[in-house]
Structure formats: structure tokens, C-alpha cells
Amino acid sequence: MIEIQAVKQDRKDRSRYHIHGEGEEPLLTVHKDILIRHQLLKGHSFTEDELAAIRDEDSRYRAYIKAVAYLGVKPRTNKEIEQYLQRKEFEPEHISSVVERLESEHIVDDEEYARQFAAQRIKYSNKGRRWIKQELQQRGVSKQAAADATDAIDKEVEREAAVKAAGKKWRSLKGDPIDRKRKLMGFLMRRGFPGDIVKDAVKSVMEQAAAEADDEEDGLLLDN
Numbered sequence: 150m151i152e153i154q155a156v157k158q159d160r161k162d163r164s165r166y167h168i169h170g171e172g173e174e175p176l177l178t179v180h181k182d183i184l185i186r187h188q189l190l191k192g193h194s195f196t197e198d199e200l201a202a203i204r205d206e207d208s209r210y211r212a213y214i215k216a217v218a219y220l221g222v223k224p225r226t227n228k229e230i231e232q233y234l235q236r237k238e239f240e241p242e243h244i245s246s247v248v249e250r251l252e253s254e255h256i257v258d259d260e261e262y263a264r265q266f267a268a269q270r271i272k273y274s275n276k277g278r279r280w281i282k283q284e285l286q287q288r289g290v291s292k293q294a295a296a297d298a299t300d301a302i303d304k305e306v307e308r309e310a311a312v313k314a315a316g317k318k319w320r321s322l323k324g325d326p327i328d329r330k331r332k333l334m335g336f337l338m339r340r341g342f343p344g345d346i347v348k349d350a351v352k353s354v355m356e357q358a359a360a361e362a363d364d365e366e367d368g369l370l371l372d373n
Contacts (some may be wrong), residue, residue, distance in 0.1 A: 152192065156184070156191055165179070166179055179202045183207045208239065215239075226257070227252070227259055227289055231289075266285060267301070268282070268302070272312055282341075285312070311350035314336075
């Protein structure tokens with residue numbers, strides 16, 4: 150049995166405690182929650198196996214705390230959490246355990262993440278559902294969840310996004326109207342908009358451009 154001789158709070162991270170036996174080096178360092186759970190107090194004794202199990206539990210708990218803090222900045226997918234914890238050099242089994250726990254607690258939900266991401270992206274990125282679907286899959290969302298989220302995108306909202314993107318692009322295109330139309334259609338297709346929405350957006354922008362040209366011409370005639 151190993152008897153705890155001293156418990157010292159870490160000077161930099163006040164949530165961590167060093168557990169000392171007879172030697173100068175600590176037997177282990179744990180989060181205060183782990184310390185309380187296992188009553189790691191001076192005078193208490195533990196076996197080597199018990200201390201090893203506590204050490205493993207603390208590493209798992211640290212990974213969980215890191216993941217929750219990472220999620221506090223913005224929503225993340227399972228894959229993003231896994232990659233983050235890998236960069237922090239946690240053990241694979243601890244990472245898997247943390248992801249499972251976050252899912253069971255409904256802190257992480259890839260399907261809900263996909264729905265929210267798609268709804269926000271279609272409004273503010275001027276990109277279509279095919280582009281957004283690819284982005285979701287790159288973030289680790291399953292093909293099915295990505296498809297369900299993008300299928301739920303409102304067609305009128307997507308059309309408005311396409312018209313907005315087309316209007317900006319149209320002003321920078323060079324060439325005759327037919328050439329500009331071809332370039333604009335290609336641009337919108339590459340942005341992930343469906344063919345029917347691309348046609349509607351291009352038609353809308355060209356009609357607007359023609360109306361503006363007519364207004365300018367009428368203005369010139371009136372000036373003369």
C-alpha cells in the first residue's frame with residue numbers, strides 16, 4: 150500500500166493537485182474533482198493498481214474538460230473534437246470515451262450541427278447546397294446527415310442567395326452579354342447552386358441589368 154503524505158495545489162493551474170508519497174516527486178497529479186471523488190487526502194492509502202486507475206481516470210477527465218472548453222467557442226462535430234484532442238496528444242481510447250460521453254449528454258450532435266450549419270451558411274455565405282453539403286462532410290458529418298440538412302434548405306432562401314451572389318459577380322464580368330451569362334452560370338454552378346436556381350438567378354440579374362441600362366438611356370435622352 151502507498152500512503153499519501155501530502156496534497157499540494159498546483160501554483161499555475163489551481164484546479165490541479167499534486168499527490169505526494171514518500172518521495173519528492175508527486176505520485177500523480179489530478180483534477181480537484183478526481184481528488185474529491187477518490188478522497189485523495191493525507192493519510193489515505195492506495196495500491197499501485199488503484200493509483201494507476203485514478204491516473205487513467207484523470208487523463209480521461211482532462212480530455213473531457215478540454216473538449217467542453219473547445220465546444221464553448223462554437224459548435225463542433227465529432228470529428229473536429231477528435232482531431233482537437235489528438236493534437237493535445239490524448240490517448241485514442243480516452244478520445245473515444247469523451248466523444249461517446251458528449252454524444253450521450255447531447256452536448257455534441259452532428260445532425261443538429263448539420264442543420265444549423267446549413268441554415269446559417271445558405272444565408273450568409275452566398276453558396277449553394279452542394280457546396281454546403283461538401284463542407285459538412287469535410288467537417289466529419291456523415292453523408293446522410295449532410296444530405297438531410299441540405300435537403301431541408303428552403304429553396305426561396307437559396308434562390309435569394311444565388312441572386313445576391315450573381316449580382317455581385319455580374320458587375321465584374323467582361324465581354325458581351327452572352328459571354329457574361331455563360332461565365333455567370335459557371336460561377337454559380339461552382340458555388341454549389343442547383344441548375345434550376347442558377348437559371349432563375351441569372352435570368353433575374355440579366356433582367357435587372359437590362360432595366361438599369363434602359364433607365365440610364367432614358368436619363369440621357371431627357372438630359373438632351
